[in-house]
Amino acid sequence: MADGSTAQGGESLLFLTDEHLRKGIEAMFFAYRGFTADPDRILANYAYGRAHHRAVHFIHRSPGTTVNNLLLVLGVTKQSLNRVLRTLIEDGLVESRIGKKDKRERHLFLTESGEVLEADLSDAQRARMRTAFRAAGPEAVSGFRQVLEAMMDPDQRRQYKNFKESGS
Missing domain, CATH: 1.10.10.10 (Winged helix-like DNA-binding domain superfamily/Winged helix DNA-binding domain)
Structure with missing residues:
Protein backbone atom coordinates (compact mmCIF):
# COMPACT_ATOMS: atom_id res chain seq x y z
CA MET A 1 0.00 0.00 0.00
CA ARG A 128 23.36 0.72 30.74
CA MET A 129 20.30 1.99 28.85
CA ARG A 130 21.99 5.28 27.93
CA THR A 131 24.92 3.39 26.41
CA ALA A 132 22.61 1.03 24.51
CA PHE A 133 20.31 3.82 23.27
CA ARG A 134 23.24 5.90 22.05
CA ALA A 135 24.69 2.91 20.21
CA ALA A 136 21.35 2.03 18.62
CA GLY A 137 20.26 5.53 17.59
CA PRO A 138 16.95 7.41 17.90
CA GLU A 139 14.95 5.35 15.40
CA ALA A 140 15.92 2.11 17.12
CA VAL A 141 15.03 3.59 20.52
CA SER A 142 11.59 4.57 19.26
CA GLY A 143 11.10 1.15 17.68
CA PHE A 144 12.26 -0.58 20.85
CA ARG A 145 9.69 1.28 22.94
CA GLN A 146 6.97 0.47 20.40
CA VAL A 147 7.85 -3.22 20.55
CA LEU A 148 7.86 -3.22 24.36
CA GLU A 149 4.48 -1.47 24.50
CA ALA A 150 3.04 -3.89 21.92
CA MET A 151 4.15 -6.83 24.09
CA MET A 152 2.22 -5.54 27.13
CA ASP A 153 -1.23 -6.82 27.96
CA PRO A 154 -3.88 -4.08 27.67
CA ASP A 155 -4.06 -3.55 31.47
CA GLN A 156 -0.27 -3.34 31.70
CA ARG A 157 -0.17 -0.87 28.82
CA ARG A 158 -2.77 1.32 30.59
CA GLN A 159 -0.73 1.29 33.80
CA TYR A 160 2.44 2.08 31.88
CA LYS A 161 0.79 4.97 30.03
CA ASN A 162 -0.59 6.34 33.32
CA PHE A 163 2.94 6.42 34.76
CA LYS A 164 4.33 7.89 31.55
CA GLU A 165 1.66 10.60 31.33
CA SER A 166 1.69 11.52 35.01
CA GLY A 167 5.43 12.08 34.92
CA SER A 168 5.63 10.12 38.14
Whole structure:
Protein backbone atom coordinates (compact mmCIF):
# COMPACT_ATOMS: atom_id res chain seq x y z
CA MET A 1 0.00 0.00 0.00
CA ALA A 2 1.29 3.41 -0.91
CA ASP A 3 0.01 5.09 2.25
CA GLY A 4 2.24 2.95 4.47
CA SER A 5 -0.64 1.57 6.55
CA THR A 6 0.38 -2.02 5.84
CA ALA A 7 3.91 -1.42 7.10
CA GLN A 8 2.71 0.45 10.17
CA GLY A 9 0.14 -2.22 10.98
CA GLY A 10 2.86 -4.83 11.11
CA GLU A 11 1.60 -6.94 8.22
CA SER A 12 4.85 -6.40 6.33
CA LEU A 13 6.60 -8.16 9.21
CA LEU A 14 5.08 -11.51 8.29
CA PHE A 15 8.46 -12.49 6.86
CA LEU A 16 9.59 -13.18 10.43
CA THR A 17 10.28 -16.86 10.81
CA ASP A 18 10.22 -18.87 14.01
CA GLU A 19 14.02 -18.63 13.94
CA HIS A 20 13.86 -14.81 13.84
CA LEU A 21 11.44 -14.85 16.75
CA ARG A 22 13.58 -17.33 18.70
CA LYS A 23 16.58 -15.04 18.28
CA GLY A 24 14.49 -12.11 19.52
CA ILE A 25 13.36 -14.10 22.55
CA GLU A 26 16.93 -15.08 23.34
CA ALA A 27 18.08 -11.48 22.93
CA MET A 28 15.41 -10.43 25.46
CA PHE A 29 16.62 -13.06 27.95
CA PHE A 30 20.26 -11.99 27.65
CA ALA A 31 19.40 -8.28 27.67
CA TYR A 32 17.33 -8.79 30.82
CA ARG A 33 20.27 -10.54 32.48
CA GLY A 34 22.45 -7.56 31.62
CA PHE A 35 19.80 -5.05 32.68
CA THR A 36 19.38 -6.68 36.09
CA ALA A 37 23.04 -7.61 36.74
CA ASP A 38 24.17 -4.30 38.22
CA PRO A 39 21.13 -3.85 40.48
CA ASP A 40 21.39 -7.50 41.56
CA ARG A 41 24.93 -6.85 42.83
CA ILE A 42 23.71 -3.81 44.79
CA LEU A 43 20.67 -5.69 46.16
CA ALA A 44 22.88 -8.57 47.33
CA ASN A 45 24.49 -6.19 49.84
CA TYR A 46 21.07 -5.89 51.50
CA ALA A 47 20.03 -9.53 51.01
CA TYR A 48 17.22 -8.21 48.78
CA GLY A 49 15.85 -9.52 45.53
CA ARG A 50 14.28 -8.05 42.42
CA ALA A 51 10.87 -7.76 44.10
CA HIS A 52 12.44 -5.27 46.53
CA HIS A 53 13.89 -3.37 43.59
CA ARG A 54 10.54 -3.15 41.81
CA ALA A 55 8.79 -1.97 44.99
CA VAL A 56 11.44 0.70 45.64
CA HIS A 57 11.29 1.81 42.00
CA PHE A 58 7.53 2.30 41.91
CA ILE A 59 7.30 3.86 45.37
CA HIS A 60 9.93 6.36 44.20
CA ARG A 61 8.04 7.03 40.96
CA SER A 62 4.76 7.55 42.79
CA PRO A 63 5.38 8.77 46.36
CA GLY A 64 2.38 8.16 48.58
CA THR A 65 1.09 5.32 46.44
CA THR A 66 -1.16 2.95 48.33
CA VAL A 67 -0.37 -0.66 49.03
CA ASN A 68 -3.36 -1.63 46.86
CA ASN A 69 -2.08 0.46 43.95
CA LEU A 70 1.37 -1.09 44.29
CA LEU A 71 -0.25 -4.53 44.23
CA LEU A 72 -1.90 -3.66 40.91
CA VAL A 73 1.25 -2.21 39.37
CA LEU A 74 3.51 -5.07 40.43
CA GLY A 75 0.99 -7.82 39.74
CA VAL A 76 2.02 -9.81 42.83
CA THR A 77 0.08 -11.37 45.67
CA LYS A 78 -0.68 -9.43 48.83
CA GLN A 79 1.33 -11.96 50.83
CA SER A 80 4.36 -11.55 48.59
CA LEU A 81 4.21 -7.74 48.67
CA ASN A 82 3.71 -7.70 52.45
CA ARG A 83 6.88 -9.76 52.90
CA VAL A 84 8.84 -7.31 50.73
CA LEU A 85 7.36 -4.20 52.36
CA ARG A 86 7.92 -5.57 55.86
CA THR A 87 11.67 -5.89 55.25
CA LEU A 88 11.91 -2.50 53.53
CA ILE A 89 10.05 -0.83 56.41
CA GLU A 90 12.03 -2.68 59.11
CA ASP A 91 15.29 -1.70 57.40
CA GLY A 92 14.24 1.95 57.33
CA LEU A 93 13.96 2.32 53.55
CA VAL A 94 10.18 2.70 53.25
CA GLU A 95 7.74 4.52 55.46
CA SER A 96 4.08 3.47 55.65
CA ARG A 97 1.63 6.22 56.63
CA ILE A 98 -2.03 5.80 57.45
CA GLY A 99 -4.32 7.53 54.95
CA LYS A 100 -5.78 10.89 55.95
CA LYS A 101 -9.10 10.31 54.15
CA ASP A 102 -9.31 6.55 54.63
CA LYS A 103 -7.62 5.19 57.76
CA ARG A 104 -7.57 1.70 56.21
CA GLU A 105 -5.19 2.82 53.46
CA ARG A 106 -1.45 2.72 53.86
CA HIS A 107 0.53 5.21 51.80
CA LEU A 108 4.13 4.37 50.97
CA PHE A 109 7.10 6.73 50.81
CA LEU A 110 10.82 6.16 50.50
CA THR A 111 12.89 7.39 53.41
CA GLU A 112 16.15 9.23 52.81
CA SER A 113 17.98 5.88 52.91
CA GLY A 114 15.43 4.44 50.50
CA GLU A 115 16.02 7.33 48.11
CA VAL A 116 19.77 6.61 48.21
CA LEU A 117 19.21 2.92 47.40
CA GLU A 118 16.78 3.80 44.61
CA ALA A 119 19.28 6.23 43.09
CA ASP A 120 22.06 3.60 43.17
CA LEU A 121 19.83 1.03 41.48
CA SER A 122 18.44 3.42 38.88
CA ASP A 123 21.80 5.03 38.10
CA ALA A 124 23.21 1.62 37.21
CA GLN A 125 20.31 0.82 34.90
CA ARG A 126 20.20 4.28 33.34
CA ALA A 127 23.90 4.04 32.51
CA ARG A 128 23.36 0.72 30.74
CA MET A 129 20.30 1.99 28.85
CA ARG A 130 21.99 5.28 27.93
CA THR A 131 24.92 3.39 26.41
CA ALA A 132 22.61 1.03 24.51
CA PHE A 133 20.31 3.82 23.27
CA ARG A 134 23.24 5.90 22.05
CA ALA A 135 24.69 2.91 20.21
CA ALA A 136 21.35 2.03 18.62
CA GLY A 137 20.26 5.53 17.59
CA PRO A 138 16.95 7.41 17.90
CA GLU A 139 14.95 5.35 15.40
CA ALA A 140 15.92 2.11 17.12
CA VAL A 141 15.03 3.59 20.52
CA SER A 142 11.59 4.57 19.26
CA GLY A 143 11.10 1.15 17.68
CA PHE A 144 12.26 -0.58 20.85
CA ARG A 145 9.69 1.28 22.94
CA GLN A 146 6.97 0.47 20.40
CA VAL A 147 7.85 -3.22 20.55
CA LEU A 148 7.86 -3.22 24.36
CA GLU A 149 4.48 -1.47 24.50
CA ALA A 150 3.04 -3.89 21.92
CA MET A 151 4.15 -6.83 24.09
CA MET A 152 2.22 -5.54 27.13
CA ASP A 153 -1.23 -6.82 27.96
CA PRO A 154 -3.88 -4.08 27.67
CA ASP A 155 -4.06 -3.55 31.47
CA GLN A 156 -0.27 -3.34 31.70
CA ARG A 157 -0.17 -0.87 28.82
CA ARG A 158 -2.77 1.32 30.59
CA GLN A 159 -0.73 1.29 33.80
CA TYR A 160 2.44 2.08 31.88
CA LYS A 161 0.79 4.97 30.03
CA ASN A 162 -0.59 6.34 33.32
CA PHE A 163 2.94 6.42 34.76
CA LYS A 164 4.33 7.89 31.55
CA GLU A 165 1.66 10.60 31.33
CA SER A 166 1.69 11.52 35.01
CA GLY A 167 5.43 12.08 34.92
CA SER A 168 5.63 10.12 38.14
